Amino acid sequence: MKNILKTLLVMSFLWSVPASAMDVMDVVKQANHVSYYKGNDGRAKVNMRIIDAQGRERVREFIILRRNDDDTDGKQKFYVYFNKPADVKKMVFMVVKNMDRGDDRWLYLPGLDLVKRIAASDERTSFVGSHFFYEDVSGRGILEDTHVMVEENDTYYIVESTPKDPQSVEFTSFRSWIHKATFLPIKTEYYDNQGQKIRSYTALKVEMIGGYPTVTAASMEDHQTGGKTLMNYSAVRYNVGLPDKIFSERYLRKAPRKYLR
């Protein structure tokens, strides 16, 4: 946390800090943009370490490709190609994130020779056994919650978000610590209806890549089971020039090697 603040402090000098207080919706929009929409597209190699309460560790490694349809921070596509564990290599998870309806999600299981669509019913299920949810990977729509600025200090906007449809989620509210200079959420805590912290996300490392401040290490802790997942990003590149066609069912079975190498 200390290191990350140092990095962020350096970055603060690169951006002009807006002098006047911002509207909460603008903060949320900006945070959403820097978290999920940087550049036209992007790719990264992600190493995921899932650690349970007993300290037992499992590893997942995948390449994530992302492409924005346009520059409205709206529709976008993700292609997640698994390298590890070896027995699920070539497994692909693909998302088309829609603004007007639930996301379309596909799963390609090479061993079973199966392409499955995952019904949109619930995006708050575990992402391949980790403590991140599917929604954490592709981003939660900012209109799904009501946002209130609860505090603003020198470093952070602290925003409390309450779901508009409480039945669709497992939390009652969440709080985000959004870094003022970069608009990156550095910490997000989810609470249940008794105010107990049930999950928390922390950005562990931020680096400047291709001109964008990028979270390159993050963790998600589950305070109920006592486990956590660490994500490390490497080989991050923006504006790679990913073609739209690779985000299709056809490319699930025939992975676009060019962009995955």
Add this chain to the structure above:
Amino acid sequence: MIHISDTATRHPKVFFWLSGLLALVMIALVALPSLWPASFSMLYPLEIDTDPENMLSRSEPVRVYHNDRKKEFSLYDMIVVGVVNDSHPQGVFNKNSLSHIHALAEFAKKIPGVISVDLMSPSTVDNIEPGGPGVVKFQWLMKQPPADDAEALAIRDKAQHLPLLNGTIVSADGKAVALYIPITAKNISYNVVEQLKVKIAGFDGNDRYYITGLPVAQDTFGVEMFVQMAISAPMAMLLIFLLMWYFFKKASLVVSPMIVAMISVISTMGLLVITGNVVHIMSSMIPIFIMPIAVLDAIHILSDFYDKYPQYKNRRKTIKHVMKELSAPMLFTTLTTAVGFASLALTPIPPVQTFGFFVAVGVVLAWLFTITLVPAYIILMPEESFADFGLDHTDENKNSPLARMLNGLGRVTYSGAKLIILAVFVLIGVAWIGVNKIEINDNPVKWFSPDHEIRVADRALNERFAGTYMAYLVLEGAGEESFPQFAEGLKAGLKSRNLPEMVPEVEAFLSETKDRKQLVEQLIQKMEQRMEAVSDEEWDNWDLALTWVGEYLGRSEIFKSPEVLNYMGRLQDYLQDTGLVGKSNSLADVVKTVHRELFMGNKEDYRIPGTRGAVAETLITYQNSHRPQDLWHFVTPDYKKSNMWLQLKSGDNRDMSALIDKVDQFFQDNPAPEGIHHNWFGLTYINVIWQDKMVSGMAEAFIGSFVIVLIMMTFLFRSLLWGVLAMIPLTFTIGMIYGIIGLIGKDYDMPVAVLSSLSLGLAVDYAIHFLARSREMRKKYPDWKTTSAAVFGEPARAITRNVIVVGIGFMPLLAASLVPYKTVGVFISAILVLAGVATLTILPALIRLFEGLLFKKDMI
């Protein structure tokens, strides 16, 4: 001993003050740390232990294994709540009932100590199903209560379609629901259940809620134990007092044995607590054991005093006579009783050891208090109060019905000696048949009476669901090849995949690590670095090799192997066929279910897919759910160890033992792949283990104490023949009792096992008194015929009074609601009465038949 009694009669007040002080100190030492634990942390407070697991010592390998596996597979003790509705045609699958069940689960999640993430109820488990062509759907089975009864039925159908839920969460008939509430510790279950009951009381409708599970049973023991100690023990005391009052007609006099009993109980329980022992279901019976035993010696003293006082008309002289006559038999009866109980310390069951040891201590203390306080008490009573006391000797034989009856019995044993011995042989024959029918079996839930709410719930749930008794079967592989072999295989594989240049890299790593995983990780890193520079064509080859290296390491994950999973499936089918298992749940079920749902829910796709990769994909798909952690109840994350969860409808050790044998048989007949071997854990299994230890331990303790008592008898009578004679009534009694247990079909369980040893020490008392007095009296009379008449006077009366007092003294145990207390009460009373009868019939008959042998000239 006479010296101590003498001293006591000279300083009676001092002895009473000292004893009173001792009792007060004991009470203080227990009360202070119990009431103010913080201020008296150096003392041990009163602690209750209701956990049957503690029948095994903490370091017992089986128990250590049980706890390690519980932790490894994240399993907790569970409260089971069953919900049944007989009035609605759809059972609980209607709008109203499911709303309540939903509310109850939500409520339970928030009770402190409940592991909310592992709670199993319709609203907290996932449903996986096809959601239209090409679509698979994960969603909560019942996120919201159903809007109408039709929706409720849909929930039922979904749950019944999933093998992991059918029979577990939803009953086989589709009408009842069960919630499984895991808790952090057994000792909070009472509190959790109370809160659930309050919540349930607020529901309307015709639903019936049944709450059970071993933790609930255990916590209830604690309450029942206190009830038992607070009601049964004082009741025993009152009964004994009334009986003695009846025998000795003088309330003020019979207060003294009561004082002896009280001080003995207080001192013993005090010692138990202040030495840091917890009060277990066994040790909670200590007071009720000491109470009747403590008055035994006092009855002999009073009985003798009652008979002799009219001769002397002087307290001090009478006491002196009585103590002289009784001190040796009293010492020996005390020692034999103590030995009988102390022999329990030889059993490998810690609570039984504590029980045996402290009852032995209590017996010795009671003796000490008896030979000092009873004479002292008599001295403290004014001489005038004895004015009309005692048996009138002028008319002794016709004085009481008891005296007349015993006189008659004495004559019968003389004239009908042969007939008596014949009857004994016949009875032994019958008993032998019974003994051979004895079935060793126990079940802690059956420690409650059949109408107890736990038993009712137990029956209701096991009728409808797959079973509330849990046993776990762990499967584990034989292990991997040696590290050098592993490395050789790795190198060979790289060569055959056209990457010989990586072989030296492997060799270089070999000097750094001896860990397979580390070696492979380093190799992969190196390969990935090299891959960055190669052409696309070469890259594909590298990529294949990379996959192979990962899979080469992955071979150790044996529970992803289709062969292993299919073997598990066969084992499960076999388990189902034994009829002993209500249902088994395993990793194979998870894989089969996910596979089926991925293929549109087709019945024929309920199977293990053919390749490791395909299995891995079903497993990772399963982990896309709301509860990915559920997988780790069935397998360790390294896939080297798997856990099969068996639900049994019966918690009888007999059934669990049969299951253990069946599973051994399966592994013998069907050699497992990967050298897989199995191991058990779970409370149902633990119970079998401590029962086995108990049975063999009890046999040893019994034989041990039998030999010791025989030696003591031989020493006491200075004759092996007389020693053997003294053992006959109790041997006959124990044989008969076990014969009866076998004949009436009562299971040989924990309390019955304990009975043999403890009855040995008590039952021999009568023989000691009878034989010691017989030998003493024989000196005054010319032959056995005349001696017999005298022995059936005061000595026989003392024995009979004892039989009645002790036999009835244990009866209040029948008022207890826990079955083990009742069993002990019934059988200990039966044993003592039978031992008394055996002593007064078999012994005189044998003496009659072997008079010449027993009373040789030199012995008299």
